[in-house]
Amino acid sequence: MADAIKILFGVSDTEECRKAIPTIIKLFARRSEIELTLLHVIPETIVLAESGIVDYASLEHLKQEESNEILNKFxxxxxxxxxxxxxxxxxxxxxxxxxxxxxxxxxxxxxASESSLLLRIFNSHQNSFINSSPIPVLVAK
Known part of the structure; x- marks a missing residue:
């Protein structure tokens, strides 16, 4: 058997990611030569606390739980x-x-980013991935 095709799917709690699910299922379901890896990235947190009292550990724990829930749902x-x-x-x-x-x-x-045209042009992770990726990119919608 040939080596498995390793697929990386960057997931987040967004409509764009959820809309990509049927495409992935259609193309790759029930194929033994596929290895799908789901990646969720917790963005770095910047907290501006006027009181100066912030429970960073609690905040990080909450983000960790939410992120695991996203991965588990997908x-x-x-x-x-x-x-x-x-x-x-x-x-x-x-x-x-x-x-x-x-x-x-x-x-x-x-x-696929389907937000407003201006946001897609000026603030799109999609363009950064496509332009910078060392591997082929499938934009699913």
């Missing part, structure tokens, strides 16, 4: 369709983290 959907997933949770800048590990994979899947 994994459950794919598992129900016969796609077994690995899950990775990292902290940092989403673009940097994805590009840091991209060489370990054969294909990067991201959800």
């Amino acid at each position: 994994a459950s959907i794919f598992n129900n369709e016969g796609i077994i997933c690995k899950k990775i949770l990292r902290n940092g800048n989403p673009i940097d983290v994805v590009l840091e590990i991209a060489n370990e994979f054969d294909l990067l899947v991201i959800g």
Whole structure:
């Protein structure tokens, strides 16, 4: 058997990511040569506390729980369709983290940005991934 095709899907709690699910299922469900890895990145937190009293540990724990819940929801959907997933949770800048590990994979899947035209042009992770990725990128919508 040939080596498995390793797919990295950057997930977040957004409509764009949820809309990519049917495309991934259609293309890759029930194929034994596929390894799907779900990656969620917790952006670095900047807290401006006027009182000076912030429970950073509690805030980080909450973000960790929310992020694990996102990964588990996506994994459950794919598992129900016969796609077994690995899950990775990292902290940092989403673009940097994805590009840091991209060489370990054969294909990067991201959800298509469907927000306003100005936001897509000036604030799109999608463009950064496409332009900077060392591997092919599938923009699913």
